[in-house]
Amino acid sequence: MLRALFAELSPLATHRGWPRVAVDADTWRAIGEALREGKLDLLAEWGDAGAVHCALYEPATRGVQIATIAAHEGRAPSLAVFHAPASRLERALADLYGIEVVGLPDQRAWLDHGRWPVRAPLAAQPRPASASASPAYRFLEAQGPGLHQVPVGPVHAGIIEPGHFRFTASGETVVRLEERLGYTHKGIEKSIVGRSVNDAARLAARVSGDSTVAYSFAFARAIEAALDSSPPPRALWLRAVMAELERIANHLGDIGAICNDASFAMLHAECGILRERTLRACARAFGHRLMMDRIVPGGVTTDLTADGEKEIGALCTRLTREFPELIELYDNTASLQDRTVGTGIVSTRLAAAFAAPGYVGRASSRLFDARVHLPYPPYDVAPLEIAVRHEGDVDARVWVRILEVQRSVLWLQSALGALPGGPVRLALPAATAESTESTAVVEGFRGDILTYVRIGAGQLIERCHLRDPSWLSWPLLEAAIEGNILADFPLCNKSFNCSYSGHDL
Amino acid sequence: MRRRLFKNLVNAPCTEPVASAAHQTPDALGEALRGAVARRLGRSLQIREVDAGSCNGCELEIHALSNAFYDIERFGVRFVASPRHADLLLVTGPVTLNMREALERTYAATPAPKWVVAVGDCGAGCGVFEGSYACVGAVAQVVPVDLVIRGCPPTPAQLLQGLLWLLSQGDHAARKRPR
Numbered sequence: 001m002l003r004a005l006f007a008e009l010s011p012l013a014t015h016r017g018w019p020r021v022a023v024d025a026d027t028w029r030a031i032g033e034a035l036r037e038g039k040l041d042l043l044a045e046w047g048d049a050g051a052v053h054c055a056l057y058e059p060a061t062r063g064v065q066i067a068t069i070a071a072h073e074g075r076a077p078s079l080a081v082f083h084a085p086a087s088r089l090e091r092a093l094a095d096l097y098g099i100e101v102v103g104l105p106d107q108r109a110w111l112d113h114g115r116w117p118v119r120a121p122l123a124a125q126p127r128p129a130s131a132s133a134s135p136a137y138r139f140l141e142a143q144g145p146g147l148h149q150v151p152v153g154p155v156h157a158g159i160i161e162p163g164h165f166r167f168t169a170s171g172e173t174v175v176r177l178e179e180r181l182g183y184t185h186k187g188i189e190k191s192i193v194g195r196s197v198n199d200a201a202r203l204a205a206r207v208s209g210d211s212t213v214a215y216s217f218a219f220a221r222a223i224e225a226a227l228d229s230s231p232p233p234r235a236l237w238l239r240a241v242m243a244e245l246e247r248i249a250n251h252l253g254d255i256g257a258i259c260n261d262a263s264f265a266m267l268h269a270e271c272g273i274l275r276e277r278t279l280r281a282c283a284r285a286f287g288h289r290l291m292m293d294r295i296v297p298g299g300v301t302t303d304l305t306a307d308g309e310k311e312i313g314a315l316c317t318r319l320t321r322e323f324p325e326l327i328e329l330y331d332n333t334a335s336l337q338d339r340t341v342g343t344g345i346v347s348t349r350l351a352a353a354f355a356a357p358g359y360v361g362r363a364s365s366r367l368f369d370a371r372v373h374l375p376y377p378p379y380d381v382a383p384l385e386i387a388v389r390h391e392g393d394v395d396a397r398v399w400v401r402i403l404e405v406q407r408s409v410l411w412l413q414s415a416l417g418a419l420p421g422g423p424v425r426l427a428l429p430a431a432t433a434e435s436t437e438s439t440a441v442v443e444g445f446r447g448d449i450l451t452y453v454r455i456g457a458g459q460l461i462e463r464c465h466l467r468d469p470s471w472l473s474w475p476l477l478e479a480a481i482e483g484n485i486l487a488d489f490p491l492c493n494k495s496f497n498c499s500y501s502g503h504d505l
Numbered sequence: 506m507r508r509r510l511f512k513n514l515v516n517a518p519c520t521e522p523v524a525s526a527a528h529q530t531p532d533a534l535g536e537a538l539r540g541a542v543a544r545r546l547g548r549s550l551q552i553r554e555v556d557a558g559s560c561n562g563c564e565l566e567i568h569a570l571s572n573a574f575y576d577i578e579r580f581g582v583r584f585v586a587s588p589r590h591a592d593l594l595l596v597t598g599p600v601t602l603n604m605r606e607a608l609e610r611t612y613a614a615t616p617a618p619k620w621v622v623a624v625g626d627c628g629a630g631c632g633v634f635e636g637s638y639a640c641v642g643a644v645a646q647v648v649p650v651d652l653v654i655r656g657c658p659p660t661p662a663q664l665l666q667g668l669l670w671l672l673s674q675g676d677h678a679a680r681k682r683p684r
Contacts, residue, residue, distance in 0.1 A: 115602040121638050154607045157586035159554045159567050162604055183603045184558045187639035202633050209562025209658065253568070266506070272572035273519055279569070289660060290562055329506055501560045504603075 001039040002056065002063045005030055014454075016438045017225045020053070020066035025077055028069045031056065032082030041355035041368075043441070044450045044467040045079060045086050047093030049124055052076045052101075053465075054086075055439060055450060057355070062373050066439055066452075071099045078103035085354045085472060096122040096189065108138060111182040111504065121190050142168040142176045150486065154183045158490075161500035165489075172485040177478045184504040192464045197223055197297050197428065200461045204451070205293050207466050208502030213239075213246040214444030215466065215502075216295035218451040221376060223297035225438035226455050229429050233420040235299035236377040241312065241415060242282075242291045242300075244408040247445040248319070249278040251401040254497050258398055259330065261490045262339035270326050274319065281315040284308060299425030313416055316409050323409075327402055340395040344480040344492035347392060354476055357447020357469030359404070360496055363389045363396035370443035382418075384411050394495040431459040446470065446499060468502030519573040523665055542671045545618055546592060548581035550672055553591035553615065557608045557644065558601030562658040563625040567595065569661040582668060588614040593671075596648070599627040599634040600641040612648040620651045622667065629653045 005027060011019035023031070031054065034040045043055040043064070053068045069076055080086040081103040090101045091110035098120025112119070114135065118126040147168050154162035164180040188207060192200045204219035205212045217239050224231060256271025279289040285308035286294050294302050304312075330336060346356065351364035361368055369386040371379040387403035389396035435456035441448050447469030456462040477496050481489055542550070554567055570577040571584070585591050588611045600608060612621070623644035626632040631642040644650050654667040 113603045115605070116638055118638055126638075154604065155555055155588075155611050159556075159564055159584060161556050161559075161561055161564065162607065183607070184556070184598070184601055185603055185639050186558055186599060186601055186634045187637035188634075190639075191634060191637045206560040206562070206633055206657075209560040210565055212560075212562065253565075266509075269573055270509075272569075273574070276519075276569060276572050276574050290565065290658070292562070292657065325509060329509060333506065499561065501558075 001034050002058045002061065002065050005034065006065055006067070014434065014436050015066065016228060016436060018064040018066060018439055020068060020437070020439075023067045023069055025069065027067070028077055028079070029082075031067060032079045035079065035083035035086075038352060042079070042083060042085055043355065043448070044452075044465070044471075045089040045093065046452065046465040046467065047097035047099055047122065048463055049097075050074075052093060052099065053452070054079060055452075057374075059368070064374065064439075064441070071097075074098065075100045075102050077101075078105075080104050080106070083353075085475065088475065089471060096120065098123040098127070111185045113137075113182055121187060122193075137180060139166050139178050139180075140176065144170065144175070146170055147175060163500050167486060167489070169486055172487070174481050174484055174486055174489070177481045177489075179474055179478060181474065181500060182504050184501045186501075186505065188466070188505045189464060192461050195461050197455070197459055197461070200464060201296050202293060204464070204466060207505060208468060208499040209290060209292075210250055211246070211444040211446060211449065211468075211499070211502065212290050212292045213242045213295060214442055214449050215451075216293070217243055218440050218442035218444075218449045219453070219464075219466070220295050220297045221440035221442060222438050222451040222453040223428070223455065225440060226436045226453055227297075227429050227432075227459075228436075229298070229426070231299040232423045232426055234303075234422045235424045237415060237419050238300045238304055238424060239295050240378050240382075241304070241412060241419075242286060242294060243442070243444075244412050244415075245278060245282050245312070246291065248405050248408050249275050249282070250445040251405045252278060254494065255330075255398060255401055255405075258340070258394065258491060258494045259336060261494050262336050264333060264336045267326060267329060267336075270329075274322065274326075277318065278315060281311045284311045296425070298428050299423070301425065303424045304419070309416055309419070312412060316413050316416075319405070319409050323405060330398070330402075337395065339488070339491060340398060340495075341391075341393060343394045343488050344484055344495060345392045346476050346480045348390070350476060350479055351392065354472050356476055357472050358443075358445070359397050359400040359447075360473045360476060361447065362387060363400045364392035365390045368448075370441045370448040374441050374448075376440070376442065378415075382411070382415060384408075394491055397495040428459070431455075431457060433457065435462055437463075444469065446497065446502075447473065466502075466505065468499050468505070470498035470500075470503040474498045474503060520576045520579070521574055523662075523669060542592075542620060543673065546672070548672065550582045550668070551585045551590055551592045552582060552595050552668075553585055553588045553593070553611070554595045555588075555597070555608055555611050557596055557598040557604045557628075557647075558640065559598035559625060559627055563597040563628070566658045566661050566664060567597075567624070570664055575661050575665055577665060577668070580669060580672065582672070588612075589616065591615050591619070593620045593622060594648070595622050595624055596644045596650075597624045597628050598644075599631040599637075600644055600647050601639055602641060603639070605641055605647055608644075608647055620671070621648050622652045622654060622671070623650045624654050624664065625659060626655055626657045629655050632657065
């Protein structure tokens, strides 16, 4: 499909790595139809100065293609009119760039709540916002006898991020959930413009704190590709060691939290202990519990000492010994299984259509993991086995995460014996006269993080787009909860654990 | 499960003592505050956490306070689900414009006497997001702040130290108490 659509077009020389082509309205439409027919996956869609880009993945060939359509007079045609998963991406780019997306079925603002001092903040000329420009948000309607609405948030009951959920329920049963996000929008994509590579890396590391390693990894890969530079081999391996530790820590925390939402506090406590041990091992090995700012363009800032290596080895041994007991407990507790099995089902069809990221996709038969399907060093020479389930319920998502913890531990154990020596950081090459760009995909614990960067004169960032996996899993949560009882929402929500900050950016 | 429970009976607890937390000042905004919290609440502090636009890093470490290693409940500190049950708001993030009103309303819903602790470098002063069109900045620009715990993110040990400092009976307060 990618060949049929793009073989005639010549890729732009400025874009390194996967090809980027400029397309016309007819090809854009053909892309929309291919997405609708399920021949291609939409990885991302984002705005730029006078243009809209999309990143496409073809499962059959494992090919990636970036396509760009110019926004003539501030107007560009919609993909969402063919392919619903593009809807929020297009609403966001309309908010940020002021581009009118022609045909976009849902024209409501998404990230812009009418509270910023400017409209279209990323446009060449942002417009000042008028004081009265914050109309009430119009939620979608649900009609029927005896329906009632339950508004939740933005401040939630737990220690979690802010967002608003509007439930329409019939008795206990959820008829419709509509999410409203954007509360944690920090304007990162604007702040990052004009920054040096190192300053920009600090911002990229703070898009979503729980995925700080994965974001730094993705950002560094995009920068290095754009500058035609390659970090030393040891750095590549240390990056993956950190990424797997981050995955283990997050999965452990979430498996426990899911059990807690099913009122099984004991597993929460036990998983909490293992998570804390993981974070402490990270702190001793890399000097920071979340390993923030450890991965930078050019390599990593902290080398792993022999002692650090022993810490991680000891952690792996402990996890190998203790985690199976907890899995057994999860699997053999009827009251817990009663809550998780058959709850919050995401159909295989929807998971495929939305290119559902990470464990949300893999629990619903979607065979995709960037470490395997778009392999990057060191996973290209040290592959992992990916975990897939078919039931699509909370239980399946828990199981995918259990398996991923175990496989990451195995991967770490074999990697620790095989770490190459040498330096861990190299200077980036000097700036080129013309701007260069690249796109990278890295598998975070939540799924694939896509990063596009364009870097110009003086090595300053011209444009950087960071697409969190949650963009594609948030809408599926709305589908998963339909027909379930309201009381199961926290359980479903936790089993997705979508990022608010990563999505709102 | 029985096997696991039995094991936990004979294993040593994970919970760690907090060494001299009460004697260290995290970031003093006022010695008076310490005495006031202790006088009013004794060893009971109910906290409502408010994410006002953080990256979620601070939330992860605040969560960790409840794990078996830090076990913050042993000090009488509890996280509650509503500001109406809270004595103290623990606020993170560079306060986004989209969260400003929610933070103000949460503060208004908290009954007096109430205290606010700003957590993290963002809550302390906007952090790396300084200058963004979408952020207000420090928590103190939106609601009155009594204590700041810095860090990106602060470790659970730092958070615990800050909160215990608030609860501790300073020498100063103890001397003034009538016998």
